[in-house]
Amino acid sequence: ANNQLESNQNAQTDQNVEVNQNVETDQEDEETTEPTDKRITVYISGPENMINKLEEEFETDRGDVADFLIMSCGQLRSKVWTEKEAGQIQADVVFGSDPLIYNMLDDEGLLDSIDIKNSEMIADEFKLENHNYFFVNERYVTLIYNKKNLTGELPESYKDLAYNDENYSIVMADARQSSTGLGIAISLYQLNDNDIEYFNKLSAKDFMLTKSNGQVPSLIMEGQYDIGVAPYDSLIRLRKKAKNDGYEMPLEAIWPEEGAIIIRRPIGVIKNAERTDEKQKTSEELVNFFISKKAQLITSKFGFASVRKDIENDFIPKDIKTCIIDWEKATKDEKQFKEQYSEIFK
């Protein structure tokens, strides 16, 4: 633990020096360039409060050098892609959404390789050999239900949800609108041996698709639906809010037999030949910041599991099973899957 503290301090002093440099250049360039030119743009998805906190932290160290643009994961995906098609992605750093889009970007050579400091603190399973993006954290997807509504027999697995005889009302994020939703759906697809029948069964029940992932627990909590598939971290945040505001929270999680689906949230730096060295540096620092202990502590408070060895994911039951899907395969299957999926949910 000592080690880590030190390195943190090192990082901080490093940053301080840079801030000073920054101030100097600011003065030099005042007449010619606007300060906005020095700020990097970050497309980011996730809980607003968490992101604000991260931004605050980063900028107390580094000054106002980054503009965070918060959006939903689906939006982030399409915005990045539209800009790519139009000529140049406008973001310097992209964080959030699912690995699919990062794979695609990386395949087209649009991501910069970044030097990660203290990479030894990252758990091995999160280290990517042949990709120019990094995992910041991961989410555990479980079954979430409303204990007031769901009084009958509870499903024990994802499979049960579709194949048992109970007639729950089920809610899930739309794979066509939400990228996490897509991640979840394609994981379920893989778990069921690429058999689309699973979704056929689901759709036969009282089944509903939401725009975004965050809506799933909300809708269940509000009593509109009985059960759904959603990241566990949202449940944690809802619980916190309920506690603060003083109302009851009827949500519970079921850790499915197949194991909780793990969705990893990558971060990457967009390649841009015209980017100034200074901005390049800030971008790299930002990526490093997200992986730093300080930032990881924040995100884990919001329910995201850290990629660092030195942070405990204490909100998740210790003994649960997890399953990781094969993103390379998922990227290949995506088109076929989406077609079948769209045929069902029409």
Added chain:
Amino acid sequence: MKNNLKNNTVKFLNKNSRKLSYSNSSLIFLFTALVVLIIIVFPLVYIIKISVIKDGRIFFDGYIEVFKDVKTYRALKNTVILVLGVLAMSVPIGTILAFIRNKTDYKYNKAIDYFVFINFCIPSYVLSVAWIECISRGGFLHRILKMILPTIKYDISPYSLTAAIIVLSIHLYPLVYFAVGSGLKQISDILEKTSFLLGGSKRKTILGITIPLVYPTLISIGFLVFTRTIANFGVVSNLVLPIGTEVLTTRIFQAISELNLTVVAVLSILLMVISLAVFKISKRVKYKEIENTNNTIYYYALGKYRIGVNIMLSIFFSIALFIPLVTLLISSFLKRWGLPIEMEYLTLNNYKYILFESEVTKRAFANSIFFGIFSATSAVIITLFILYFKKHNNRLKDKLLFSISNLPLSMPNIVLAIGATFAWINPPFKLYGTKWIIIITYIALFIPIVLKHASGLSSNISLSIDDSAKTLGVPLIKRIFVLYMPQIFSGLLSGWIICFLISLREIPISLLLYRKGTETIGVMLFMIQSNSYGLETTSTLAVIVIIFSVIGNVLVKKIVKGNSVNERISD
């Protein structure tokens, strides 16, 4: 005395400034054409380009993909159902209300104006939220039913095409109301009186004369409703997408999520072509415009129907206005939507959060107001020029300008935003990431809306008004601003107000084009629900937006009335 007058009158020949007039005309035309070209045509060209060019080669795979895909036809079918449904609902509702307001001696006709206006102030997206809050399983309707019949099995789904039709109709009927109202006001009482004289009863006269006389208005406003419906995304995404039903706009959205921009462009072009075709067909319908010869209006006496009308209106406004408003209001005070309505779950925190704690929200309000005022005003000025040239010169190029300016109306806002992204992302016109890209796209969206509102009035003006000014040596700029504008002012004003309202709630454009510092209320509306907050915060924001819209409108009307001449023209 005569001599005195003669000496005092001015010799005509002493000014060379009027020499400029001719070049002025071409200059202003050039300016207008350029603006339209840059703001509307340029992004459109990109959309077309995306649909046919990939990696520098021309290809039609996008078209083939779209037209081979059964999903396209399914979406098309649903779109048709949606449009027909909305037309079938909103047009009669708007017409009947406009009739009661403008053609009868109904006592509370001013109240109808206010209610309809407030109805229009509610963003369609918010209306769909209110709908969900009412109808869904955790919604108020279910709760009330449960109180009455505790054992009830409630299985009404808030999500369906019908729901979208109802919500969109409630949202769009005010457009019909406003347009038909001004059409009805132009009917000279003599036309109806003649029918009475010839033995026509009131009912026969209403059905045979009064209403048919506003067919041209109905057709053009029906077209507006049509385009706004096929271009709508907010409501369908909220009420139709969740059950997987697709319409063309959601197809477009899917294509965006699937990162298939070619298909997006092809589908957008399809939408545009459909609108154009419908527009052409609607122009064929042979009805003569009413000439405004006389501004006396005939008012039908309601007599014994008064009670019936009162009941009907009460029911209607309860459903269309009060229930949604009350729903939103109650929800906005809940700690979390879905909780029982009890003291312990009520809070003011939502308001506190939005009004005082969130910096972004404050900025969003400021931005939306600025974008709204700036874009609406610019659109009004451009429209003024377009209309002036169309009316007074009516050359081929004037007509062309007019038609082109109407195009953005049939495109979903999100497509406008994509077009703008492509058009403005690369140097030398690098507006992407600045507030100007939002403003420019708003202007493109607003021009046709203002056009629709003012062109009717414009066609009623006698051409000799401008001719006489010419013979008196009045230069073009003055003719446009001092003589022409005041006469279509009420149309421009209502267009302006509607555009302003739209910018207080517009989601897709700003959502795709905003950046830190240029957030709008629409962005907030969308983001708030997507994040850790539920419907209660959306409702709170919606309530604030509605209050804002109403106050803003009252203010604008007050200011304008102070120095408006319109009242005098119309009396």
Added chain:
Amino acid sequence: MKELVIKNLKIEYGKNTIINNLDLHVKKDELLVILGPSGCGKSTLLSGVSGLLKPTNGYISFGERIFFDSEKKINMITEKREIGFVFQDYSLWPHMTVKDNIIYPLKLKKIEKTKINLILDDILKDIELSDKKDVYPNNLSGGEKQRIAIARSLVMNPSFMCLDEPLSNIDPILKMRLLKLIKKIQIEYKIPMIYVTHDQHEAFEIADRILIMDKGEIIQSGLPEEIYNEPNSAFVAKFIGRSNIVSENVFDRKKNCKRLVIRPEDIEISEKGKYVGFVKKKIFRGSFVEMHIKYNRETLIIHVNNDKHFVGEEIRFNINKSHVI
């Protein structure tokens, strides 16, 4: 047969009394022309008669049918009064073809189609517009529109007709033809008519009786000759034809201050004339020449057929006819 009776009629717009205590009879088969300046209440009167406007007070009946009686609180609705009405601006329905405009009242009465077509063909032949059946009013000339409007009010077989300045926008040749048409219709269909105009030429062309109105009151009513030859006031004298209105004592040395109306054509230039004046001005007016003669302190207008005198010449003249008002 039937007669229109108006008694003690009062019509107000808000607080403005437009028509006050008006009494009027229109006899069966009579074509009554109401002449009066703009704003005198002519249209208001017709609106009152047809029920488009509710009078404040009075009594209106046609034959046995009481249209309005303020005492008995009777007010028959317009639809039932069966009055043919032709407005100045035609008031054709722009969204209907000529045919539909004309047959509208017949359709309302649920008359069979074949019969409607017969009536339509007949009336179109009468107004010489058979070939314009399927045209929209916007594509018609003023005269054509007017004929359609007349036809439309005729097909419903009105028992009474009101025409409110029906020809004021029409050129003189066409006007003459339409006036003849109206007169013919009135005679053939035997319908009493009120014809409102401010043009005396029209009035003389068509009237059985003329009624002069001003400021909501009847100033004079009578045969055209009576009105012309014996105007009861300077207003009437001026409104109908041209007149010299001079104080009697211009010609006689009497001390009274009565005024004389002398029509320009009633002053005859004659070498043995009683009065001496001189020519001040001459204006050619087509069928006659107008001369302004200075006599005493007055200028008299004279109409002569031949133009023998020159400006400044002294002439003698007699007055053949004059009328004290």
Added chain:
Amino acid sequence: MKELVIKNLKIEYGKNTIINNLDLHVKKDELLVILGPSGCGKSTLLSGVSGLLKPTNGYISFGERIFFDSEKKINMITEKREIGFVFQDYSLWPHMTVKDNIIYPLKLKKIEKTKINLILDDILKDIELSDKKDVYPNNLSGGEKQRIAIARSLVMNPSFMCLDEPLSNIDPILKMRLLKLIKKIQIEYKIPMIYVTHDQHEAFEIADRILIMDKGEIIQSGLPEEIYNEPNSAFVAKFIGRSNIVSENVFDRKKNCKRLVIRPEDIEISEKGKYVGFVKKKIFRGSFVEMHIKYNRETLIIHVNNDKHFVGEEIRFNINKSHVI
């Protein structure tokens, strides 16, 4: 001084030629009245002269200034032609008061306020509307609006004026006053004017010269007397005044088929008359009585001043004047 010259003018609407090969001079100080039936192209001609419409072909100049010349490709814009124009529908700006309507063009010229007020007061006195200064046009009567329109075009001190049926909606008394006002202005300000109308009474009242148009062509042009007494065609004869147009061989046994125009007032009833006819019908027309006389197979209209004969009576008459066309 200045003269308006139009040569070989051709104006088309799309493919319709409205005016073809028209030549016209309007002399300095002349008030030319153009008379013609509806749709003959009168307004079109004025639009061409004032530049509101671009002719296809031809030449228009005023004094030394060339307004339009298709050969030299000159087309001066309306604003520069300095033509006063009074439209039939007044075309006052509805959102400005009477005062603002009149002074707006002056204000644009940056004339000082005091001077503007002087001009305004003068002209308002001239048109007798000083008290309506702050009224909006909608609250004015037709005659008042027309006067304002005239005033507005006068304050600009135009070198030429066009009036397009300016009085067609106005009652006869007011019309007479306005005609006098226009004539007075024309004489005092010495402005050449083209005055378009379809009312011959107006024409005779005001014209220095009359020009008869039909179907875009000039049929006849001349002094009022010439036009009246020597119409060059049946069209002119009919359009101006009433006429009997009969074949010459009705009176003589000549075999030619020329036609005669006989004005009703030129037939004189006389006991020693050459021709014998009988009275078919009598109509009172104010200043004269119109008699329809059956003679041979024709019906002749006669205007007489006294009404001594009765219908059916045989009478003898002479023809004082006739004109072959």
